[in-house]
Amino acid sequence: MRDSQSLLRRITMAGTVASAWMLVGGPAAAQDESGFQAYINGPLREQAVREGVSPRTLDRVLPTLTFNPRVVALDRDQPGGPPSATASIPNFAPYKARHVDAARISRGRTTYQRLRPLLARVERETGVPESVMVAIFGHETNYGSYTGNFDLPRSLATLAYEGRRRTLFAGEFVATMKMIDRGVPRERLLGSWAGAFGYPQFLPSVYLRLARDGDGDGVANIWSNEADTLASIANYFVNAGWRAGQPWGFAVNVPSGFDRAAARGRTISPRCPRVFDRHSRWMTMAEWRALGIVPQNGTWPSGDMLATLLEPDGPGKTAYLLTGNYRVILDYNCSNFYALSVGLLADEIEK
Ligand SMILES: [Ca+2]
Structure with a gap:
C-alpha cells in the first residue's frame, strides 16, 4: 500500500499505457497467457495450499484468471531507478497546493463533523487523533470517492507471474484467497493495479492483520463503511507505533546562517533511504530552540521530544520539525510529500 498515492495517480494514466502496450503485444501476449496459466495452476496454487487456503476457493477462483498485460505495463512504468538531477529539486509547495486544497479541506471538515462521536470514541481507544484518521481517508481515496477497479486476484497473480517482486505479490495473492476463505465476497476484491483496496487502500495482507x-x-x-475504515486506519497507526499526545510535527522558520552540515543525518535507513536522507539528525526541542529554529505559530510543544528537520522547499522557505509520529505516517506511505500533506490536512480539518 505504501505506493498507493502514486498508484492512484497512475491509474488515470492506465488507458494510455495500455494502448501503447497493445501496439507491441501480439505473439508475446499468447506466450504470456500460457506461461501465466502454468504458473498459477502450479507453483502459485501449491503455495496457497501450503499456506492454508482451501482448495475449494482456489478451484473457484483460478479458472477465472487471465494474464493482465496492462498491470505489467503499469508496474514497468514505476519510478525505481537512481535519483536523477531533477528528482532532488525541492518542490513541495506545488504538491501541497494540489493535495491540501480547499476542496479536500472542506470535504475533510464535513466528514470530521459528521463522524465526530465515532471518531472521538476511536481516538479514546487508540490515541490516534480524529483529524489524522480523516486526513488519511481523504488522501488515500478522497474520502472514498475512488478506490480502484482492477480485479485484485488477477492483478496480483499477474504481478507474481511477471516476477519482478514475486515474493511480495505471490504473498498478497495468497492473502486475497484467505480473505475469500474468511467470507469476503469475490466481487469485492477490486482495487488499484498493485493490490491496494478499499477506503484506506490496504493491501490484502494488511487487511488480514490490521482491519x-x-x-x-x-x-x-473497509469498502463502504466509514466506521470500520477509521477504526482500521487507527489500528494500523497503533501497530506502527503512534504515540498519543504527540504532534506529527509543525512548521518552523530556520535562521539564516543555520549550519546544515552540522545537523545532517548520520544514519542510512534500509527502508526508503531516499525519503529519510532528506531529514536532519534527531535533536530535542531544546536543542532546536538553541539553534535558532522558531515555530511559525509562535509556541513550542510541551515536553522535550525528539524531532528531525526537513526543508522540503529548500533553504529560506517553510521547514518542518517532525516527530516519531511523522514516521508512522511514512510507514503508511513512504513519501515525505505524502506524510507532510496528511499532517497539514489534519491540522486544517480540525481548525
Ligand atoms: Ca463493521
Missing part, C-alpha cells in the same frame, strides 16, 4: 470492525457488526468492511 477492524468499528461499528460492532462483527465484519471489517
